[in-house]
Each structure stands twice: as structure tokens, then as C-alpha cells.
Amino acid sequence: MPQTTIKIGSGDSTRERILKAAMLRFSAHSYEETGLRDVAADVGVDPAYVHRCFGSKEKLFLEAVRAAARPERLFSGDADELASTLASELFAERGENEIRSLDIVIRSFSSPAASRVLRDSLMEDFVGPLLRKRGQVSEKRAALVAAFLIGAGILRDVVRADPLLGQDEGELQEIIVQTIEELMNGDAVQEGDARCAPAPDHRGR
Amino acid sequence: MPQTTIKIGSGDSTRERILKAAMLRFSAHSYEETGLRDVAADVGVDPAYVHRCFGSKEKLFLEAVRAAARPERLFSGDADELASTLASELFAERGENEIRSLDIVIRSFSSPAASRVLRDSLMEDFVGPLLRKRGQVSEKRAALVAAFLIGAGILRDVVRADPLLGQDEGELQEIIVQTIEELMNGDAVQEGDARCAPAPDHRGR
DNA sequence: AACTATTGTCATCACCTGTTGACTTGACAC
């Protein structure tokens, strides 16, 4: 289960509770939509305090992005199952206090402030770990895997495009896994013995 | 050359000039970043007038999206070259007054107002035409092609992720073409005689 | 010439945003 469960326990410091509330807000709304006043209200604290705790809205967002990324969660499994792991991140059901690594990313790339933060996180928390896990994959291909996941996430969860929603998720997931696999294996396939990629071994229907 | 060149001729009505200025603004900045005052200033007209001309900012945005989509431009070519056409849309160099269909889309998912508009445009101006052009392709796969293009566009032009920028565009483009091709042909390949997709005949380097 | 839309401008409203500085409260130390 790849989500991060966010518990706003009363044992946490107020700063931590603010950060967790911000993660939840940013994962459901865009950077611009999310106001410091909203976050403050969630925690039950004065808006001025959340500002003073983090220095600025952008810094709060930055901390939220980095805390939500958690690359070790996505890239600690078997290298063979990476495509499948990444794809299932897309379809993970979100409980009340759970967010996916993707969530914040797909809501907030618009604002210049946000996209600066996201660029760094993309390289350090996704492309980097992926390259380390799969040495053969080029940076380009790793970035395209991210692009595919992000695009699918946006169309599904932000735009709520019908074909990616609801019925027959199994088939959809299978297509995505296969595409990611081909995206990652592409070079190896053309240089290897056969023109065809080896059939991905997960027939998870 | 798939871009739309926007000429703000003095022959156009003021309303048309406003719309074209809005298209340019929305293609370079997000929905939230773009103010009616900016658009008005570009045209040299009072901000109140652009509001009254289109009823609301959202309606102006809607018209800009629909005017920029121009599906006939993307889907009028050879069905065999569709993947290549779509991919080259990503890499089309933008002149001063040119925008790609993608541009407005990739800037402005954030706001709820914008994403409602974009959902409709996605289905009517992309998925629909693609299905008509390639009967075998499922709605899911068509939407995933859009997701891939949008994701790549965002990472490249909004986030400006390094691996998708600058050097060796030819290789990048080839990977994208192949991925789109596989995305569209996936079903046919598994049901057809051979396991391998026919090699895409465009060695466009 | 007089009437009438259309085209466009002006000042301004109501609202919301991140940010700031001054203040209060509480706990702990000496």
C-alpha cells in the first residue's frame, strides 16, 4: 500500500501538525487555491502563525512536497516489479488522511513558485532513484516515465476524464504497466537479441 | 507546421483582438496568473471592456481553449503518421505569435474553472477525433495518449525538467513516437498475428 | 437633425491574498 497516511496526532508539535495539514490541503487543491488561512483553520491556529513557522507560503509548500515524495517507498521494491509498483501508485485508493506521492505534484505545477520546487523534487525524488534502481535506463526515459504517470494522474484525478475513471480499472492498469515497461526497456530491446520486449510477467488482471 | 499563428491584425474586430491576445497570454501563463488587466493592456483597451465582451474570465478562457484546440490540424494527416504528427506537436518551435494546441492545456489545469473546460475540450477535440481516425483504438488508450503528451509537455515546458530539454531532441522524439504508437496499437498487436507492432515507417530524425 | 445601438472608458466596489509588527500568554531559570 503505497500511500502515506497522515495522522495529525496531538503528540505532534504544532509545526508538524501544520505541515501535515498543508500536505493534505496541497494534495487536494492547487497551490493557488490553498490559502494559509485554510491550513491554519484546519489546525486551529492563527494564520499568522503558520506563516511565521515556515517563513513563507512557498517554503511551506516546499516542505510539504519533500515530505510527501518519500522516494524510498516507491523504489524499494523489486526492480522487476518497478513498473507495476509505479502504476499501482496511480490507482491507490486514498483514505481520509492518506495521500499519494503524486497528489501534490499533479495539483500544483502551474504557479511558477510551485514548479521550481517540483522540478527539483522530480529529479531528486524520482529520476535519480529510478536510475539507481534500473541502471540501463536513460535520464530521458526516466523523465518520460514521470511524464506519463503525471499526465495520467492529472487526466484522471484533476481533470477527471471519463475514460480513465471508474469502469475496468484492471485493463487500464495493465496498459499503463506495459507502457512504463516499454518506456524503460526501450533501449535494451532495440540493442538486444529480439525486437520484442519480453512479455511483462505480471498478468495481473 | 502544426502551430497556430496568431496575427493581431488591425482588420480584426476588437473582440477578436482580445481573444487572440488572451490565447497568447493563456498559452504562456497559467489561468490564475493571467489577469484581465494583462490581456486588456496587450490590446490597448480598458480592462472593463474585455470583461464585458466575454461575460467573465472563465468564458474568455473557454473561448481561448476552443479556438486553440483546432483538432482538424492534428488529425487531418495520414492515419499512419498520426503518432509522428502528435509527437512533433510537442517539439514545434514557437515563434513570437504562435501557439501549439497543447500550450494552453498544459499551463492551466490548476483552477477548477479551467479543468472543467479542459475536460470537455479533451474529449471533443482530442479523444473523439483520434477515435474517428483510428477506429481500433479504445477510449482508454486515446486518453492515455493525451496523458502522455500532456505530461511530457508539462515536464518539458512548464516544469522545464532538464532531461526533456535541449540536447538530442531527435532521440527524445523517437522514443515518444514509438510510445504513442505502442499505446495506440497495443490491443491490435496482442490480437493480431504477430506479437510485435509493425515497425513505424517514419524514421524521421 | 434626431434617435438609437454599439463600442468603449472611468472610477470604484467588494473581496481575498500573503505578510508584518506589536502584543499576550505561559513556562522555566535564577
Add this chain to the structure above:
DNA sequence: GTGTCAAGTCAACAGGTGATGACAATAGTT
């Protein structure tokens, strides 16, 4: 007690937003 530092509150500022309604100018029609 008194001094000190952190935690948190309060009211307000400065700037920007889309939206309005009242007004001016222009052009076309009869």
C-alpha cells in the same frame, strides 16, 4: 519575584483580483 525566551494571537497593511454600473463617444438609420 524577576528576567527571558518561545509559542501563539490580534489587528491591520498593501497589493491585487474580477466584477459593476454610470457615463462618453462614435456610427448607422430613419
